[in-house]
Amino acid sequence: MTIVEKYDPSELAQIPKPRLGEGTLAIVEKYDPSELAQIPKPRLGEGTLGTLYKAVHKFGSTVTIRKIRPEVASSDDFEFWIKFFGGLQNDSIAKLIFSFWYGGEAFVVHEYFCLGSLEELLHGTEGIQYTPLTWKIRQQIALDAAKAVTAVHKQVIANVTNLGEYIKEKKRREGLEGIPDKRMVDVNPNLAAFIGIARLCLRNDPKARPSMDQVVEMIHDLE
Incomplete structure (x- = not known):
């Protein structure tokens, strides 16, 4: 516009x-x-x-x-x-x-999206009663986010982005158990596979990371 x-x-x-x-x-x-x-x-x-x-x-x-x-x-x-x-x-x-x-x-x-921000959906808002999203819904959010990034990448050359320091630090201090929200009660067995996809996306060499099209396919395969 x-x-x-x-x-x-x-x-x-x-x-x-x-x-x-x-x-x-x-x-x-x-x-x-x-x-x-x-x-x-x-x-x-x-x-x-x-x-x-x-x-x-x-x-x-x-x-x-x-x-x-x-x-x-x-x-x-x-x-x-x-x-x-x-x-x-x-x-x-x-x-x-x-x-x-x-x-x-x-x-x-x-x-306008009436459900609020993604951060509020994932982590809740301080002082407000919160029902954690199910693992299935979180998995769908990850898939939709990957599709959105794919759509952008198809029209522009993507810059190298480092988004994984939080996950790296959580894994270093607490292992895999420290990553999912402890309020969730239905963590799916494919969580480890999801973290495996995240690790591929965080490789030091950008050329070794999967494309977003490949990430979408890998998440689809977990369903």
């Missing part, structure tokens, strides 16, 4: 826009950036890109609005990544509705 420096309906209707699917212009007209930036928004959480809010529009629809951190918004790559993810069409990736600038700040509008 093209980012404009100042919201102007006549300007917005005429600037070139990457195709995001049916109804893009109608969505922009329905969600007035000046309204979205100012309506009361309950805070949902904080991420690397910025603060996440829930917003209920006057038409009754609910969306997620992320207020982008200034250091991220000022990056030379920011507009490129907005256009890139705005053009992705995949069931495993949250739909980016549109982005806009208001008052010198950048905002991104996403679909």
Whole structure:
């Protein structure tokens, strides 16, 4: 989605826009950036890109609005990544509705998911009663996450990412028993196989790691 420096309906209707699917212009007209930036928004959480809010529009629809951190918004790559993810069409990736600038700040509008964040689903929220997810559901989440990364990798060269220090440290201190949430009561015997997949993804040599397509296949084989 093209980012404009100042919201102007006549300007917005005429600037070139990457195709995001049916109804893009109608969505922009329905969600007035000046309204979205100012309506009361309950805070949902904080991420690397910025603060996440829930917003209920006057038409009754609910969306997620992320207020982008200034250091991220000022990056030379920011507009490129907005256009890139705005053009992705995949069931495993949250739909980016549109982005806009208001008052010198950048905002991104996403679909709203009523179940909350993945972190809350996996670990619960302090002070709130929590029922741990079953192993089967967690396995499905891992599979869907792998599919989402696969969809992104097919359209861009993936950078080498090191995401496994937490797991490495837990395994070093507590062994395999320290990795699953102790509140879970239905840990599946294929947990060890899952950890084996994770170890392959954490190999020191990036070239020796499996592709995300291969990870998806390996997780499928465990079902």
